[in-house]
Amino acid sequence: MSKHTNTSESNTAQQQLHLQTAISQPIRQAPQYIHTVQTPIYRASTIIFKDTDALNNRHWSDDYDYSYGTHGTPTTYNLADQITHIEGAKYCLLAPSGLSAINLVNSALLNTGDEVWIPDNIYSPNHDHLVALQQKYGVVLKFYSPTDVDSIQFSAQSKLLWIEVAGSITLEFPDLATLIKKAKAHGVTTALDNTWGACLAFSPFDIRDTNNANKSNDSEKLAVDISVHALTKYPSGGGDMLMGSISTIDKKLHLELLRMHALQGIAVSGDDCAQISRSLSHMALRYQQHHQNTLQLIPFLQSRAEFAQVLHPSIVSHAGHQHWQEICTTGLGAGIVSVIFKAEYQLEQIQQFCNALQLFHLGFSWGGPTSLVMYYDLKAIRKLPTPHLQDGWLVRFCIGLEHADDLIKDIQQALNTLQN
Numbered sequence: 208m209s210k211h212t213n214t215s216e217s218n219t220a221q222q223q224l225h226l227q228t229a230i231s232q233p234i235r236q237a238p239q240y241i242h243t244v245q246t247p248i249y250r251a252s253t254i255i256f257k258d259t260d261a262l263n264n265r266h267w268s269d270d271y272d273y274s275y276g277t278h279g280t281p282t283t284y285n286l287a288d289q290i291t292h293i294e295g296a297k298y299c300l301l302a303p304s305g306l307s308a309i310n311l312v313n314s315a316l317l318n319t320g321d322e323v324w325i326p327d328n329i330y331s332p333n334h335d336h337l338v339a340l341q342q343k344y345g346v347v348l349k350f351y352s353p354t355d356v357d358s359i360q361f362s363a364q365s366k367l368l369w370i371e372v373a374g375s376i377t378l379e380f381p382d383l384a385t386l387i388k389k390a391k392a393h394g395v396t397t398a399l400d401n402t403w404g405a406c407l408a409f410s411p412f413d414i415r416d417t418n419n420a421n422k423s424n425d426s427e428k429l430a431v432d433i434s435v436h437a438l439t440k441y442p443s444g445g446g447d448m449l450m451g452s453i454s455t456i457d458k459k460l461h462l463e464l465l466r467m468h469a470l471q472g473i474a475v476s477g478d479d480c481a482q483i484s485r486s487l488s489h490m491a492l493r494y495q496q497h498h499q500n501t502l503q504l505i506p507f508l509q510s511r512a513e514f515a516q517v518l519h520p521s522i523v524s525h526a527g528h529q530h531w532q533e534i535c536t537t538g539l540g541a542g543i544v545s546v547i548f549k550a551e552y553q554l555e556q557i558q559q560f561c562n563a564l565q566l567f568h569l570g571f572s573w574g575g576p577t578s579l580v581m582y583y584d585l586k587a588i589r590k591l592p593t594p595h596l597q598d599g600w601l602v603r604f605c606i607g608l609e610h611a612d613d614l615i616k617d618i619q620q621a622l623n624t625l626q627n
């Protein structure tokens with residue numbers, strides 16, 4: 208059977224073939240004129256070349272040059288284009304999870320002897336990946352305090368600075384503008400984990416230089432070099448999907464990352480991309496609601512005697528509150544709030560509290576409709592002193608899209624079990 212151009216021709220051709228042959232051949236090609244609201248789903252390992260010229264002239268870095276499933280399809284590039292747009296970037300790569308996007312940055316940029324600086328509140332699997340690179344390949348890992356830019360002392364070996372805004376679990380909001388300027392002054396590449404802000408709280412490639420003397424709105428804008436986003440969270444919005452993105456504005460850097468992306472065979476499925484593309488149009492509405500629900504919970508949490516501290520960037524006493532105000536001019540702050548129980552509460556009571564919750568479920572991740580809870584031993588996860596944090600077990604609430612009143616009642620009844 209020859210290449211098919213229309214269905215009636217191909218049906219006739221198929222009739223002359225054995226069924227097993229006909230059923231193994233591609234049949235229908237989408238016509239140019241069909242236009243649907245959602246992007247069609249292309250599933251491909253093999254991509255069929257039109258002819259030998261197309262085969263021989265393909266180029267690995269051309270994203271309209273479809274040549275193999277790992278390279279991408281119109282469905283995967285559609286999502287990459289959407290993410291490029293919302294990040295305010297120029298280039299975007301997709302990876303099968305947020306963690307694999309993080310790992311791509313680490314493995315593409317770091318060589319033996321290079322220093323990588325990470326905040327003490329970093330997403331812990333990123334830390335664990337860097338420890339593995341340190342042990343296997345001699346990358347040098349350095350920690351800085353998310354509340355103190357001066358705790359970074361770059362050297363000639365410094366290569367990469369990771370930034371988390373707000374930091375994982377304890378949500379400190381760093382001095383983003385100073386971090387970027389300090390890294391740029393030393394030729395260090397900045398990689399932001401932009402999952403919390405989701406491109407809605409602030410724009411990673413268009414950040415106000417808040418330390419500029421006059422602090423006017425038209426003050427100089429700053430940009431990170433790389434923005435990594437766990438699309439698993441708010442972009443997916445369902446709690447049922449895994450994906451990550453790596454966005455950049457610099458072509459040379461993008462090509463460096465793309466090269467490693469291709470070498471490692473990093474690829475995402477068309478089905479997953481289509482689901483996330485579909486969810487993106489209502490991400491801003493959902494993010495607003497997660498944020499509003501969280502703001503409604505905060506006064507209640509602050510009123511409870513069981514908690515020594517409530518952690519959220521909107522709270523005036525929170526570490527980095529002023530930076531949050533200056534950077535997140537949208538006033539948004541995602542749907543995560545943590546509490547530190549008073550030190551007298553023991554592990555068994557913390558577990559009793561988590562088990563008593565009915566609407567908050569024990570689980571990692573966030574960004575879906577269902578509220579989640581997780582408990583942490585701060586002393587076990589932090590390396591540097593944390594004078595801004597009280598002693599005690601930390602419980603993180605990831606606020607879903609339920610009604611805030613129901614969530615408050617749920618926490619109330621779970622706290623009441625501690626009195627019994």
Ligand SMILES: Cc1ncc(COP(=O)(O)O)c(C=O)c1O
Pocket residue numbers: 304305306307330375400402403437438439449450451571572573
């Ligand atoms: C801040 C942050 N970055 C990255 C990730 C990794 O995303 P994924 O679960 O898609 O690997 C997570 C996941 O919890 C996260 O919280």
